[in-house]
Amino acid sequence: MRTLVLGADGFLGWPTALHLSDVGHEVGLCDNFLRRRYDEELGVESLVPIHPMDVRLAAWKEISGKSLPFYEGDLTDASFTNAMIEDFRPDVIVHFAEQRSAPYSMIDREHAVHTQVNNVVGNLNLLYAIADVDPSIHLVKLGTMGEYGTPNIDIEEGWIEIEHKGRKDVLPFPKQPGSFYHLSKVHDSHNIMFTCRVWGLRATDLNQGVVYGHATRQTALDDRLATRFDYDAVFGTFVNRFAIQAVLGHPLTVYGTGGQTRGLIDIRDTVECIRLACENPAEPGEFRVFNQVTESLSVADAAKVVAQTYPGPVEIDYVDNPRVELPEHYYRVIHTKLVDLGLEPHLLSESLLHSIYGAVERYADRVDVAAMRPSVDWRRTANPTRQATEPA
């Protein structure tokens, strides 16, 4: 199976490329290194040092014997995108190559527009390139659970049967995304769904929960194969941040009451979900949606798991929530389709958290504590100067 991984230098793109290479896919990689430039812009970096792509690829060749082709370029450049697909001729394309931080998209107007244009245009160019080069290529696209918001009904996998005034239809699940980033993924989903219907493309949209963890079996083989471990307030995710705060002896910072609930997934399960989606493709014309989460937990409960499992004293601080979201809400996510394909989930267990604590301890001297403070306010993004002196 020829598998092209877009965004292959990123937190999940890199481990996915290695995992698929390891299980025997012929893997191609693509990236424009924009994620590394965001680090420079924000003045932050991965806790775990990451190596340049050529070092990463040389290490993988040394360990696995496999040379993986790498395409450096930007999906918003349509001629690059077409030429790459024409050259690599994939059976499946795994598309991680988007700006993926909600707070980054909420910094200000420029960042909101950048996020939506970068993500939507890159994805549109990809759809046109697939239709042009080979409409049978299966697109595996990374979406987010944040597309759904927090409806007061169960969150189905992409589609819902609605009965209304005595009639019925199966319709796209209504979306109430919570940031300009989450909105960009909703826009992508609608665009992809349309090309499946009209051009007969085949696609799997993976609405992924919040990913935690720092390593997969392959990235753990050699320091040069390590993937990013983000803990800053813009690109980090909360479980990783809690782990760092516990190790440093700082209070865990929970936004608001912590009653807001999230779908979670272990990084090792993420790469396995991608494999399952690739190896069990959607039918021609099918727009298939999987909810890529393994459990749901309130932010406060996740903090409590860290407090209970860390072998030292842990305090929890409740700070103002910079996001606009309900403090408490119904949240029940249906996620059976990947399990039906064979996923065996890791849950947020002691053993895993201990392995994260170990990684953090090793690199504790690299932590920039200031980078963990929330720096982007959902309410103030529209007018940072005027509203800065007003209550939120």
Place this chain on the structure above:
Amino acid sequence: MRTLVLGADGFLGWPTALHLSDVGHEVGLCDNFLRRRYDEELGVESLVPIHPMDVRLAAWKEISGKSLPFYEGDLTDASFTNAMIEDFRPDVIVHFAEQRSAPYSMIDREHAVHTQVNNVVGNLNLLYAIADVDPSIHLVKLGTMGEYGTPNIDIEEGWIEIEHKGRKDVLPFPKQPGSFYHLSKVHDSHNIMFTCRVWGLRATDLNQGVVYGHATRQTALDDRLATRFDYDAVFGTFVNRFAIQAVLGHPLTVYGTGGQTRGLIDIRDTVECIRLACENPAEPGEFRVFNQVTESLSVADAAKVVAQTYPGPVEIDYVDNPRVELPEHYYRVIHTKLVDLGLEPHLLSESLLHSIYGAVERYADRVDVAAMRPSVDWRRTANPTRQATEPA
């Protein structure tokens, strides 16, 4: 009431500006004249000659005594957008300023990307400018009935109460748009809904049906006040095209079986709907949706109305449908909110069609028959060269 009309040089923007000025609003106008450039690109023009903006404004001053300020610029230029709103200080902004043709968006990749970037970025800049200058400004945004597609249940006005597994919520009505243009409007709706929720903006999204007609009370006052009358296959709408075909003695070209049903609205009702939305604003934080249609008719039935009302022989030709859509489908649109505000609809009646026939007869020598043939195929847009020789 200070009302800023964006896209005020267009088919509906111009009559709306005049109608609101006539009823006493202090109206400002904005346009970048992109619509006139699309005509140049496609080699087509309005059947009814239209005058430059300065001539239009001078004529309106002569007739009404009112000088309307005009802002020439592009919403995708954020500093222009902010400066205009800061300068005019509207109570309400009526936003028509988008690429509005489905076939134009389906010409090829460049036109799809242009449509989505132009529409989404212009609208995002507008939302940021409103939040920055004055969040109490009411946004009246033109959407389209084509955002909904053709679900097998009644199409409610933007929101639907869903009961699912014993729980209930009122959620955004699921969208299944039928072109990259319709998709851009869905993206806009999601972005606007988000800013209402998070920033407390107030907005009315008008999901408009297919507009027919050529004049309003104000545009009919003087030839210099005429608005566009598009009949070409890219920017024209089907009722206007049928009227021209009847007058020329050509067969009316119905796509497919003509069983596909559309929501329709008379141009005189459109401008009145906009007035009603402006004068009865949404509440702060409210994202309100009105279905701006007055009746639903299959394309074949609309052709029959023309055949019956035109005082001469009329043939109907059924041609291949260049769009991908169901030939026959359930279609029932709820549209009570504007009627509740006082709308008194004109229906597709003899008297109106006769007035359209009169306008067409006057300008019959300007008709470019070739421009009416469908030139954009939904299936072929992704790969014009390869698929041109294959069956659709």
